Amino acid sequence: MKQVDVVIVGGAAVGSSAAYFLASQADFKGSVLVLEKDFSFEKCATTLSAASIRHQFSTPGNIEMSQFGTQFIQHIGEHLSVAGEAPDVGFHEEGYLFLASDAGRAILESNHRVQRNLNVDVTLLSPARLRERYPWMNTNDLSAGSLGLSGEGWLDAYSLMHGFRRKAISLGVQYRQAQVLSVKRQGRRIQSVSLSDGSTVNCSVLINAAGTGARTLAQSAGITLPVESRKRCVFHFTSSAQTPRCPMVIDPSGAYFRPEGKGYLCGISPAQEQDPECFDFEVQHTLFDEVLWPLLAARVPGFEAVRVKNAWAGHYDMNTLDHNLILGAHPEVDNFLFANGFSGHGLQQSPAVGRALSELVTYGDYRTLNLSAFGWQRILENRPLLEINVV
Ligand SMILES: Cc1cc2nc3c(=O)[nH]c(=O)nc-3n(C[C@H](O)[C@H](O)[C@H](O)COP(=O)(O)OP(=O)(O)OC[C@H]3O[C@@H](n4cnc5c(N)ncnc54)[C@H](O)[C@@H]3O)c2cc1C
Secondary structure, three states, rough: OEEEEEEEOOOOOOHHHHHHHHHOOOOOOEEEEEEHHHHOOOOOHHHOOOOOOOOOOHHHHHHHHHHHHHHHOOOOOHHHHHHHOOOOOOOOOOOOOEOOOHHHHHHHHHHHHHHEEEEEEEEOOHHHHHHHHHHOOOOOOOOOOEEEEEOOOOOOOOHHHHHHHHHHHHHHOOOOOEEEEEEEEEEEEEEEEOOOOOOOEEEEEEEEEOOOHHEEEEEEEOOOOOOEEEEEEEEEEEEEOOOOOOEEOOOOOOOEEEEOOEEEEEEEEOOOOHEEEOOOOOHHHHHHHHHHHHHHHHHHHHHOOOOEEEEEEEEEEEEOOOOOEEEEEOOOOOEEEHHHHHHHHHHHHHHHHHHHHHHHHHHOOOOOOOOOOOOOOHHOOOOOOOOOOOO
16 A cells, blocks of 8 residues: 555646646645546546636636636746656647627626636727728627737647646656545545555545545535536538638627637537536537538628538536636545536636635645635535636
């Protein structure tokens, strides 16, 4: 039986970020082991994500986490270089554009006030200004748009995750390919984890960064985590349409599209009644044909003719209470820290959450961003910290 100070379950963006921040934290002197069931990382949300970062949220903490995420990505070479080589995450700082019809205008404006209070570089555009800036877009049904002028865009998610991992390993973190089957809890403390190869690892602190596997892990410690796996499909298409200055566009319907290479990525969340808990990776092609494509063609007439080149399905770890992260220890267990329920915005939060976890482990409290609003208390009191801008 092995004894480790901190065991992290899940080695994708969040687990590897936590490992990196712990290992680089001057006041933390312990050992760190990351247990990851699949070193190919083929099926984790991190690899399958749309890999975008925005500051346009309705919850202040989400805005602050993404602001830190942008800073981190912009200076990634200072943080994650190994032997003088920096990860190339290919950050495209092209902005998000949230579009609103008459019905959505008040919410757009209210979010705008929250964002401006936190110095988000965002501007509201009238339909006339939208037409001027994006002549390829149909604005007839629009009342306004909210455009991020800096700090927002998209990147290579795999490279970010790999960068965290590589740097963490260079700082002494150990990675082991193994599935955690169960957690042994005694009273207020986790004592060990049992692995699929029959071995057991004792730990002083356990971090749950298992994405859609997080609920099962929590359950084995007697904790109910309100996180479900919800399938989200992403389609990559090409079109002969010319769309200069195209940002990540969020249509009032909820459909999104953005440039990717010589084409575009797009997606949409299914209607609530067609969005059950789901673990398979089958692409819902009818979602593109029957729902997405008509919406895209209505917004960009040039998208009347498109060709789908590739498509995949991944899973959001959806917090069913309020679509926001659940961070930190459960009040009944002192040494089991959670970072789950990202609900589709965890990649951009991975730097801030990794840093936050390293502070909780080292100091028992937050030292930079105070993220206590994302703690368990609201979950146990059924007091949602609702994020309105879920894409
Ligand atoms: C289609 C799609 C689009 C998205 N778009 C964006 C976006 O544009 N911007 C954004 O910020 N976020 C986006 N997200 C969300 C984002 O990808 C996730 O929130 C983020 O990647 C979560 O990272 P994670 O490390 O917590 O989880 P994951 O990436 O899911 O990693 C969890 C890891 O834990 C491992 N694991 C699970 N159980 C066990 C176990 N018992 N033992 C050992 N290992 C285990 C898994 O193998 C996996 O590698 C999107 C997600 C999807 C699916």
